Amino acid sequence: MLMINCYLTVPMPANVTMVMVEINTIASFDYLPTDSLFEYLFKFSKADMPFATFQAMGVNSLRITLYLGTVFFILALHLILSLMFLISWPFKNRFRLLSRFHKMMRDKLYWTGTIRLLIESYSDMSIGVMLSWR
Amino acid sequence: MVWGPITAYFLLRKNANNLDGQRFQLTYGTLTEGYFTTGILGCQATRYMIIWFLLRRLLTAVSVVYLGDQSPVWQIATIMYLSLADLLVNFHLNALNSKMRRVMSKINDTFVFLFSYFPFVYSGLVLDAETIYDIGWF
Numbered sequence: 001m002l003m004i005n006c007y008l009t010v011p012m013p014a015n016v017t018m019v020m021v022e023i024n025t026i027a028s029f030d031y032l033p034t035d036s037l038f039e040y041l042f043k044f045s046k047a048d049m050p051f052a053t054f055q056a057m058g059v060n061s062l063r064i065t066l067y068l069g070t071v072f073f074i075l076a077l078h079l080i081l082s083l084m085f086l087i088s089w090p091f092k093n094r095f096r097l098l099s100r101f102h103k104m105m106r107d108k109l110y111w112t113g114t115i116r117l118l119i120e121s122y123s124d125m126s127i128g129v130m131l132s133w134r
Numbered sequence: 135m136v137w138g139p140i141t142a143y144f145l146l147r148k149n150a151n152n153l154d155g156q157r158f159q160l161t162y163g164t165l166t167e168g169y170f171t172t173g174i175l176g177c178q179a180t181r182y183m184i185i186w187f188l189l190r191r192l193l194t195a196v197s198v199v200y201l202g203d204q205s206p207v208w209q210i211a212t213i214m215y216l217s218l219a220d221l222l223v224n225f226h227l228n229a230l231n232s233k234m235r236r237v238m239s240k241i242n243d244t245f246v247f248l249f250s251y252f253p254f255v256y257s258g259l260v261l262d263a264e265t266i267y268d269i270g271w272f
Contacts, residue, residue, distance in 0.1 A: 001191075001220075001246050004213065007198045010206045010256045013263075013270040051202045107160075116164045118138065122188055126135050126195035134199060 003027050007127070009053055017056050024057060028124050034069035050131055064128040071121045078117070081109065135195075139188040146181040153177055169229050179229035186223050190216055206257045210250070217247040 006012065006020040025031070038044075047062050049055060065072050085105050092102045118125075142165065149158050153171035169183060170176030197212040221243040230236045260266050 001194070001217070002249055004194050004198060005250065005253055008206060008209045008213070008253050009202050010210070010253045012256055013267045015267060016270040053202075111161055112164045115162060119164070119187075122135075122138060123191040123195065126192050127198060129135050130195050130199040 001123070004123070006057055007051075007053055009051055012053070012056070021057055028069070029071060029074075029121065030069040032070045032073060034066075034073070037073075038066060048134075050134075054131075059131075062131050062134060064132040067128040067131055068121070068124060071117075071124060074117060078109070078114070081105065085109075135192060139185050139192065142188060143181065143185050146177075146184065150177045150181070153180065168231060168235055170231050176229065179227040183223070183227050183229040186220070190220055206253070210253045210257060213253070214247075214250045217243070217250040221247045 003020065003024050006017070006024065012020075042065075044061070044063060044066070050059050050062055059067055061067070068075070085102065088098050088101065092098050145162065146153070146165070149155075149162075152158050153166055153176075159166075159171075165184060166180055169180040171180065194213065194216055197209055197216070201209045201212065221240075224239055224243050228236060230239055255269055256266060260269065
């Protein structure tokens, strides 16, 4: 929660911002080089810039996809796995691999994994959603 | 985002007497991980702690995003009051299930509350740039 202090519209000195950007990367699970990945995968139209303090923390767009970074990739993976789970449902007893996949999904993803993801990223998701609404 | 705390509240209320049941723990176990799951007080305190955990983050996001174009004092005051409320809720409900967790969470909340005063230094209270830079190292 201390990371939130960096997003306040208060002019922080450069040394504080420098350290906080690095800590924020760890705290918000943004481990993948998402900026270059998004640039490669998607083409975004221009959007308004957020407050100066957000820009200082490396947030250069109001889009939730760009703000969430790695969490967005995890959510996308979650969606793909859920679709696979749904499509393979009629065949789950026919193939051993599918039955193992279904067991893994029930044990790990529904709902323990999903709740863990939402709890851990709830703060970032809330800020991202509200930023994109602005 | 708004449905998160509401859903969690009703889910925990519905299963209030069964929070330590195998079925609940296998399906929704991560929601109550580290919290008391037995006894009336334990179940109630756990429910309130989880709701407060989500609600506090939601209110913080509202403050950071929607008060951004107001005076920074409003944002800092909101963050301070939320940190204070977090500390008080933690001390009052005491819902974590091990002594180590209870002590660590109180130390953590105390530090978060104390550090929430620091942004005031940068809101025009100190004018000398070099002093602001030096304070930054703390």
